Amino acid sequence: MRLSPSQLSVIKSGLDAIGREMAVNLRRSATSSIVREARDFSVALTDARGEVVAQAECIPIMTAGIALALRGIAARIDLASLTDDDALLMNDPYQGGQHLQDIYLLTPIFADGELIGFGASTAHHVDIGGSHAGLSAHATELYQEGLRLPLSRFSVSRDFNDPNGFVRQVIAANVRVPDAVIGDLQAQFAANATATRRLTELVARHGRDEVLQAMADVKDYAEKRVRSAIESIPDGTYHATETFDASPWDAGTAEIVAKVTVDGSTIDVDFSGTAGQIPGNVNCPFASTVSSVQSAVRCMLDSPDIGFNEGCNRPITVSAPSGSVLNPRPPAAVRARLTPASRVFNAVIRALGQALPERAVATGFDTTTAIAVSKSGEDGYQVALEILGGGWGACAEHGGPDGLDNPISNCANAPVEALETDFSHFRIAEYALVGDSGGDGTHAGGRGIRRTYVATADGVAVAGYADRHTVGAEGINGGAPGGTGNFAIHRADGTVTELPCVYEETLNSGDSIVITTGGGGGYGAPEREVSA
Numbered sequence: 001m002r003l004s005p006s007q008l009s010v011i012k013s014g015l016d017a018i019g020r021e022m023a024v025n026l027r028r029s030a031t032s033s034i035v036r037e038a039r040d041f042s043v044a045l046t047d048a049r050g051e052v053v054a055q056a057e058c059i060p061i062m063t064a065g066i067a068l069a070l071r072g073i074a075a076r077i078d079l080a081s082l083t084d085d086d087a088l089l090m091n092d093p094y095q096g097g098q099h100l101q102d103i104y105l106l107t108p109i110f111a112d113g114e115l116i117g118f119g120a121s122t123a124h125h126v127d128i129g130g131s132h133a134g135l136s137a138h139a140t141e142l143y144q145e146g147l148r149l150p151l152s153r154f155s156v157s158r159d160f161n162d163p164n165g166f167v168r169q170v171i172a173a174n175v176r177v178p179d180a181v182i183g184d185l186q187a188q189f190a191a192n193a194t195a196t197r198r199l200t201e202l203v204a205r206h207g208r209d210e211v212l213q214a215m216a217d218v219k220d221y222a223e224k225r226v227r228s229a230i231e232s233i234p235d236g237t238y239h240a241t242e243t244f245d246a247s248p249w250d251a252g253t254a255e256i257v258a259k260v261t262v263d264g265s266t267i268d269v270d271f272s273g274t275a276g277q278i279p280g281n282v283n284c285p286f287a288s289t290v291s292s293v294q295s296a297v298r299c300m301l302d303s304p305d306i307g308f309n310e311g312c313n314r315p316i317t318v319s320a321p322s323g324s325v326l327n328p329r330p331p332a333a334v335r336a337r338l339t340p341a342s343r344v345f346n347a348v349i350r351a352l353g354q355a356l357p358e359r360a361v362a363t364g365f366d367t368t369t370a371i372a373v374s375k376s377g378e379d380g381y382q383v384a385l386e387i388l389g390g391g392w393g394a395c396a397e398h399g400g401p402d403g404l405d406n407p408i409s410n411c412a413n414a415p416v417e418a419l420e421t422d423f424s425h426f427r428i429a430e431y432a433l434v435g436d437s438g439g440d441g442t443h444a445g446g447r448g449i450r451r452t453y454v455a456t457a458d459g460v461a462v463a464g465y466a467d468r469h470t471v472g473a474e475g476i477n478g479g480a481p482g483g484t485g486n487f488a489i490h491r492a493d494g495t496v497t498e499l500p501c502v503y504e505e506t507l508n509s510g511d512s513i514v515i516t517t518g519g520g521g522g523y524g525a526p527e528r529e530v531s532a
Contacts, residue, residue, distance in 0.1 A: 002212045004107055008221075011214035015054040015394060018198040019046050022121065023056035026191035029079060030037045031183030032126040033422055034385045037414040041123035043191050046070060048079065048083050048115045050106075051310040053215045060295040061288060061341060061408040062102065067310045068287040069096040069151075070417050074152055079115055082108045082367075084196075087160070087189075088118075089167065090151035091128070092331045093142070093285035099337050100128045100146045103214075105185065107156075107192040111203045116212060119195030121188040125181050126385045127173045133157055134372025134385045137463045137504050139281045139333040149172040156189075168187050176374070176381040179401065186483030218313030227265035228302040233355050237261045238501040240351040242343035242363075244467045249280035256340060258347035262355060269293045269348060271320040271327075280467070280502075281335040283328035284344070290318045294340040295408050296348035300359055336465045336502075338368040338409055338491050352514040353476070358396065362439065362521030365390025365448060366406040369485060369517050371464040373453055375425035384423050387411040391438045391482055391519035392445030393473060400446030400520035429454045434483065434516060439472065441522025448483060448517035455507035462505050467499040479522030486516040 022043035041061035043246070044055035050070030054439070055063050069090060075355045077088065088106040091097050099106065103125055106118045117224075128135040128146035132352040154160065159167040168468070169184070172178035203211050238260045246254040257273035259364040277283050284292075294313055306312060320327040325340050346363050353360030369388040374381060389405035416428040430452040438445035453462070464487065472481035487499035492510030498504065499513075507513060 001209055003210060003213055003217060006143050007210065008214055008217055011202065011211055013216050014202045015045060015218065018195055019043060019054045021198060022119065022191040022194045023058055025194050026121060026187050027121070029187035029190040030123070031184035031187065032180040032186070033125050033414050033418055035123050035184050035187065037418050038387055038411040039164050040387065040411050041121065041174060041261040043067065044120045045195050046118045046120050047215050049146040050073065050118060050499065051219065051220055053309050055308055059410050060123050060135050061291045062098065062307060065098055065287050065291040066104070066122065067313065068290060070120070070250070071096055079155055079329070082115060084108065084110055085155050085157050087156050088151060088153055091149045092151065093334045095151055096287045098285065098288050099150060099334045100142070101125050103185065105151065105188040105192060107189070108197065109196045109199050111200060111208045117199060117201070117215070119192030119355045121186055123184050125184055126382050127176045127181065128425045132372070132463050132504055133176050133374035133381060133383045133461060135335055135370060135463055136281065137502050139335060141333050142331040143335055145335050146280065147171065151278050171510035173414070177383050177492055189244060190414055198327070203338070214526055218307065219309050222306055222311035223308050223314045225303055225306045226301065227315050229303040230262065230267055230315055231265050231304060233352065234260045235262050235264065236355060238351040238354045240347040242347045242350070244287040244343050245470055245501060246275070246278055247280065248500055249278045249282065251275070251278050251483070254278065255324070256343040258344070258346050258351055258403070260351040266315045267297055269319045272326065274320060274326050276330050277323055280284050282325070282339050283332040283334050283335035284326050284337040284340040285334050286320060286327040288337050288341045289320055289326040289344055292344040292408055293318045293348055296345045299407065300352040300356060336368070337399055339467045341408060342366045342368065342406050358427060360476060361395040362393030362400065362523045363473040363483055364392035364400060364406065364520040365468055365473050365518040366430050366448065367404060368409055368465040368486065369515060371462060371515055373426050373462045375457060375459060382423050382425050382501060384426070386414055388449060388515060388517055390448040390485065390517035393520040394441055394443035394445050394479060394523035396523060399443040400438060402447040403449040404446065421527045424463050425457050426455055428452065429512060437519035438520060439475045439480040439482040439522035440526045441475055441526030442527060444522030445473065445475065445479070445482045445522045446464060448485065448519045450516045451515065452512050452514045454512040455509055458508040462507060463503065465502045467501060472518055473521045475521035478525030480526065481517035482521050485518045488514045490514060
């Protein structure tokens, strides 16, 4: 079937609207602050093969990863036997997932008894078990990080909606805050139900064959647009190396080595020479590596209006040595996988900046600064999880934005009021930008932030991780590097203890932990006053 341009445009708008409505419904249905306020989730509509055809603008590393999580789904699940009471669940980093906290949920969508797609959602769950509430900073293998769920099929009515259902009970029994985790899973079901309802309405309005053809055509069109944009990049091989601090695991400074080859309408990214996997939680599953590359390439293309679907990824190939920090072997721990993933993003941006100097940008702080604040009491656990951003790098046109999560994460700032409404075991004493933390330059890098958590009870556990605590984000074209991050505990008796960039500690009432993030690199040599 061949659709007219107007038919394709109308149906494509309908598909895109499904993704946006899924995102709104998930956020408004969510229980935990990390999903509801920070918006650490993604949604997509896929075809029957699990290839993304439309999705909302949410978390880049998650959105690019949805298709990877579903790749080869037909080899593991008998698609012909699926019913509208079935769902698929997974969080396995070694089967296309990200890290254990990101649970993927897929529900099949049928038209006239035929499987035509899936509603897909993933959310970062506030706790998934493991050795420490919220996150296990010192884990050395995946088993210590929490509950691992291989891609599995289950009956929604029997195994989840029923309070005694097996899937519901297994998850609830292995997490510290079951109400929050089950509540967020129910929000994912709500988002997926939106996909089912809206896609079947679209089929009723335009016809099944027409919608299925449009789902194929939008991928082909996106591929065509991406290839055309890549063709405008000068052919060649471009190299960049980025580093992160692996000293908490006695691994010194770890290198991410990228070779980016542009050849006509294709881009190949090879990470040979990258550091080997690390005996800590800072390894990056290959799906996250691929997602980071895809996100970086899209940022550098001069076609910002290309809708994202699986067609966008066809011109891009990625390879990383097995056993490296970007393609670890199980059971390597992966909770902090965004640290090396961010350096993947930085390396590809820097390499393509050599080919496109007018689009080059200084490196941002681009570090996930995660903190879990938890308390166990007679009524169970309270677990707060936050993702804090820093300054972005400057470019030729403007300075770097202040206090934003890194580009491949894109979490929102959780309002202080929302956190203090949800939790009673801490309060926020300060939330401020850090002056002069952005690198100087013709355009300055963005500033980092400072956030102070004060324990309001004894026995408040805190854990977290970050990067760029020793070396700041690099400037470009003469711009200065951004400031570094810092963690410190201020005890109620006045004692101050500096923390490493990976930590697990306990606060008592009146103690506080101060989280400081760094700034982005500057662009261009700083303008100096000339004395008379």
